[in-house]
Amino acid sequence: MEMRQMPRIGETVSRLGMGLMRLPTNDGKIHYEEAEAMIDRLIEAGVTYYDTAFMYHGGESETFAKKALIGRHKRDSFTIATKMPLGEAEKMGAQAIFDKQQEKLGTDVIDFYLMHGINGGSIDHMNRIGADEVARKMKEAGRIRYIGFSYHGAADDLPKVLDAYDWDFCQLQLNYFDWYGGDGEKLYNDVTSRKIALVVMEPVRGGGLARCHPDILKVFSDADPNLSPASWAMRWCGSLPGIDVVLSGMSDMSQVEDNVRHFSPFVPLTDDGQEVVKRAMDAFKALPLVPCTECNYCAKCPQSIPIPRIFGGRNDIVRFGSSWFMTNYRNWIKPENQISACTACGTCEAACPQGINIIERLKEIEKTL
Numbered sequence: 001m002e003m004r005q006m007p008r009i010g011e012t013v014s015r016l017g018m019g020l021m022r023l024p025t026n027d028g029k030i031h032y033e034e035a036e037a038m039i040d041r042l043i044e045a046g047v048t049y050y051d052t053a054f055m056y057h058g059g060e061s062e063t064f065a066k067k068a069l070i071g072r073h074k075r076d077s078f079t080i081a082t083k084m085p086l087g088e089a090e091k092m093g094a095q096a097i098f099d100k101q102q103e104k105l106g107t108d109v110i111d112f113y114l115m116h117g118i119n120g121g122s123i124d125h126m127n128r129i130g131a132d133e134v135a136r137k138m139k140e141a142g143r144i145r146y147i148g149f150s151y152h153g154a155a156d157d158l159p160k161v162l163d164a165y166d167w168d169f170c171q172l173q174l175n176y177f178d179w180y181g182g183d184g185e186k187l188y189n190d191v192t193s194r195k196i197a198l199v200v201m202e203p204v205r206g207g208g209l210a211r212c213h214p215d216i217l218k219v220f221s222d223a224d225p226n227l228s229p230a231s232w233a234m235r236w237c238g239s240l241p242g243i244d245v246v247l248s249g250m251s252d253m254s255q256v257e258d259n260v261r262h263f264s265p266f267v268p269l270t271d272d273g274q275e276v277v278k279r280a281m282d283a284f285k286a287l288p289l290v291p292c293t294e295c296n297y298c299a300k301c302p303q304s305i306p307i308p309r310i311f312g313g314r315n316d317i318v319r320f321g322s323s324w325f326m327t328n329y330r331n332w333i334k335p336e337n338q339i340s341a342c343t344a345c346g347t348c349e350a351a352c353p354q355g356i357n358i359i360e361r362l363k364e365i366e367k368t369l
């Protein structure tokens with residue numbers, strides 16, 4: 001297994017990390033037998049970084065980590081990362097949440113402790129509820145080794161968060177799709193220029209880069225039919241020099257074996273390999289998407305229809321075969337704000353800088369629902 005020494009803190013970790021948020025399930029519950037076998041294989045392969053959170057698997061992920069990892073393997077053969085949920089900490093108290101997490105995990109020491117889902121406004125929230133103070137006290141008491149944060153905010157807000165504290169590490173969403181099509185490069189540069197340890201999440205974009213549109217899959221299979229699309233995404237991330245750990249939320253043993261193979265040892269993408277990924281991005285850009293930039297200029301819709309969110313969900317179906325939009329549309333959007341509420345007033349179309357025929361596109365999408 002490829003190992004890596006993190007900058008500043010000097011901790012040695014495996015470059016491949018296991019995210020405990022997409023474990024195999026049965027009737028909505030973690031399938032322990034299957035998931036434990038995956039953990040055993042990862043430990044055997046030398047994977048040392050395991051990432052969980054208070055909220056994962058409806059609160060069951062930390063309990064799973066206690067039983068499958070901490071209870072069954074030598075404590076010095078791995079490190080565990082978990083996260084403080086600011087919303088829950090506000091309700092229960094930050095110290096109470098932390099104590100609960102240690103109890104659920106069954107360990108006296110949490111190696112990597114993150115403020116969960118930070119964005120530009122979260123620093124104030126964190127201070128107000130005393131989350132940072134608790135984390136620092138717990139570090140002084142030896143109950144936490146390193147403090148960091150996971151970031152889901154806008155790229156422009158990241159410098160403010162990075163400079164707010166003397167963080168030991170940072171966890172970012174990063175993948176080739178967000179690098180070439182979003183703010184990934186800026187986020188990466190902001191972290192690496194400060195020389196703090198960088199853990200990457202969503203290298204396969206929630207699985208979307210593994211089950212993407214056939215045009216993209218063809219680019220990869222033409223380049224090498226023996227390599228999975230997910231392995232291209234994982235290796236692209238691992239090839240960035242400033243990344244210490246690439247987290248993968250593995251869901252079955254075949255994903256474990258695929259990842260272990262590519263990180264034992266890790267071979268960076270060649271120039272030819274980088275060109276393959278760029279061709280895949282060209283194929284993404286050529287897909288028949290609704291050209292919505294999520295500028296939100298159409299937010300004055302009198303029916304409060306979340307137009308960019310709907311277009312984004314429809315585009316994700318085309319790009320990634322993602323079903324979240326179809327599955328959750330009627331749960332997430334109130335009936336009075338669904339497409340059927342559109343009165344064809346035209347306010348949105350007058351405001352849209354992309355000239356999208358919004359009313360017609362919404363009607364088409366409604367038919368598919």
Ligand code: SF4
Pocket residue numbers: 300301302303304305307341342343344345346347348349358359
């Ligand atoms: S046309 Fe429909 S979607 Fe557009 S602003 Fe009017 S009600 Fe909202």
Ligand code: SF4
Pocket residue numbers: 291292293294295296297298299307308311351352353354355356358
């Ligand atoms: S105004 Fe047009 S481009 Fe902007 S969010 Fe609305 S639909 Fe998308």
